[in-house]
Amino acid sequence: MSEVIIQVGAFARAAQLMGRPRRVAVITDDNVAAHYLGPMMRALKGAGHEAVSLSLAPGENSKSLDSYGRILGFLADSGLTRTDTVLALGGGMVGDVAGFAAATYQRGVDLVQVPTSLLACVDSSVGGKTAIDLPQGKNLAGAFWPARLTLIDPLLLRTLPYDHYRDGLAEVVKYAAIRDRALFDLLPYEEVEEEGIIRCCVDIKRAIVARDAHDHGERQLLNFGHTVGHALERLSGYELSHGQGVAVGMAVMARASERLGLCAPGEAGLLIGMMHTLSLPTDCPYGPREIFDAMQADKKRGGQHITLVMMHALGDCRLHPMPMQEALAVVEAGCAP
Template structure:
């Protein structure tokens, strides 16, 4: 199936289809120079399938992991594009997870003030969330996504078949973002996590449809799009405090959501889903350390931060909380009401 993200001149299609990676020409003009960017853990089979369909492509690999979302790697990729004499008429195709999409997208947004960018996400996390919306960025030290831009892709190709090469931990990590989406906008999506068998294609499709509608209503996070940050305020702080590689992004978002689920019955439902997904428990944390990262988060104001609260599945409340109120939540802990 295909959806369209309606953003005027920045509109683009999202293709969700098994086997879509084998016919990228349906949505990508491959008759030009194309830089295919992937981390070194993306299986060669996916990269080669894409490269073989391009008339003039070259592949750029970088070390997998959040640590590559840095100025050094950003600069290295830009230099390689220049060495290949890429022009404004050429394009970048990102193949990989959220790190690849964020980094490649920011490179595309910056090179010659912006060239075409296509995203082929190969993880559940990137398929259900980060591949759509145009938020591209790198980290600065331990501060996540603090340097970046809004740069919409020209198309997104989501092929559930590529998920077969993922570990179960990576699959479950990505499913957290889908669960998040259901908790704030789609109760049916939450119900899908309680079925005997998880229907990945349906979960991906429903998640992306919610993300698409939110981005259409608020492309640059002036209002509604803030709801997609549910779980991220404290989740990002945990991710930063533990060195970005101890826990996966979705695992940290799962931890962060617990602090802002306001109904005991719903929190019990969510915790059962967490057990099913084999997610880690919230570690012992330093409140002062987490508050340090929260205060420096790009979503924070001078003395407060906008958080998302959920009292029932499919609904949300946006509320500005002072840092003292956030501290109180951390003091109370994630498992208390």
């Protein structure tokens, strides 16, 4: 399995931790570049690596076929060979598109992830999923391509705007809800506790991915709140961020789980209360029928069936495969005031 290093200050040692000198193509975005590209390039060159860089425009629009093509062209122009490395320096957008380029350039080259957003630290930089969006939908092309090394330095999060930080908090809540009641009890956390919280989330993800790398079963637990969340993102024309969509999605699924008698009264309220404390939204801005219709277009649906993640207790979520029509009743239960 790929190596994950989580340590305050690890960024300063990134070039050394990369191993033997090689050609390194750093892919980043302009916001991240403004803070970290200079230091990263100097460190790589200082450690004997031959480093080149490409910066994309920030934002989900850059997780596109166009950027993917640009990166592949850049890797070829830079003379990258199969023994060289692509280094993704950025949030989930950069990690996903650079990762997909690494997975496919010359049939696959080494990938190092240096995540700079909370979401990327706790989620997208581990587990090996890479992707780009197509005009027809999110993440429609991609590959499983685990990073050789993921280097997580919480100090890099100090420049992340709070709205984006909050998106990552929704994923932290997700890990607590699906697997770890003790993690839930640590929320909301202080800055000094951040490294431990990230480690906890990464450990949960790695354990699940180790048992189900290709998303055939247990890994789908990581979709808690995401099926409804993606539908909400789509309905809002992507005005709603991923974290906001997931937060409302978790609230819907928790309410539904309680109302359908799957978990004890009060559990959903605890989850929703914590999301309020973290300034995450929980009210559903669309009706159940609209959400259901948007869910039908979700790529995770297999035929006339869907697998929803329901909460049996805080820290214990389970997969519920069901006919599509039954999912409508679940969403209705979760959206009712």
